[in-house]
Amino acid sequence: MPAQTSDQRWAARAASGDESAFRELYRAHVRPVYWIAHGILGSPADAEDVTQETFVVAWRKLGTLELQGGSILPWLATICRFQAANRLRQRRRDQAHTSRALDDTIPDTVDVEEQVITAALAERIADEVGSLSDLDRAVLHLCAAEGYAYQAAAEELGMSHAAVRNRLSRVRTQLRGAVQEERDA
Incomplete structure (x- = not known):
């Protein structure tokens, strides 16, 4: 299991x-x-x-x-x-x-097609976030969900400010790509 x-x-x-x-x-x-x-x-x-x-x-x-x-x-x-x-x-x-x-x-009216697209997009984003490494998910969670500044997230995770910034930039690019793929589909 x-x-x-x-x-x-x-x-x-x-x-x-x-x-x-x-x-x-x-x-x-x-x-x-x-x-x-x-x-x-x-x-x-x-x-x-x-x-x-x-x-x-x-x-x-x-x-x-x-x-x-x-x-x-x-x-x-x-x-x-x-x-x-x-x-x-x-x-x-x-x-x-x-x-x-x-x-x-x-x-x-509420556009059912838009609701389906929104649900598919949310699922695609969730899948993409699920495919991230534990460290990338932690960086994303602290900076995007919790609103931590790069330095605060770096201290929390025991890494450098630059590493947090670079990882978050890469993750955001990956998520934007997933969103664009879903919209293009």
């Missing part, structure tokens, strides 16, 4: 009520979930709200999750898309009850 990924371990612990394990899942995936929400809603404030709603729903549903792959991100992305669609519907209802005209920037 293959070894469990950190997402699988954290999800199992969180499903049994371990809040610290859920915090680890949150820290690992809050930024990608935010950007999915922001891409759908176009509003930083709404994206923040939907991101929080996504993790509240995830916390409640973790007990029913059967994580097949290594990453929980595709599942979170699906929850996020549903929460964002709910937010769009709420916007339309709110605007319909005001004297202002409906904002043309809000789509009338």
Whole structure:
């Protein structure tokens, strides 16, 4: 049987009520979930709200999750898309009850094709991150997810500032390439 990924371990612990394990899942995936929400809603404030709603729903549903792959991100992305669609519907209802005209920037429907593309992209990114070395994942996590400066990440990992900068640059290039491949597919 293959070894469990950190997402699988954290999800199992969180499903049994371990809040610290859920915090680890949150820290690992809050930024990608935010950007999915922001891409759908176009509003930083709404994206923040939907991101929080996504993790509240995830916390409640973790007990029913059967994580097949290594990453929980595709599942979170699906929850996020549903929460964002709910937010769009709420916007339309709110605007319909005001004297202002409906904002043309809000789509009338949720584009299912775009949702499928977003899910495929999230899965592709998760796969790409999963293929990184442990050190590269640690650098990415500290700098991209936790917001560490290069020097702080270097001290945390016991390596040089330049090594962190170079590894992160290489990882970002690799992830951009994966995103572009997915979009071109």
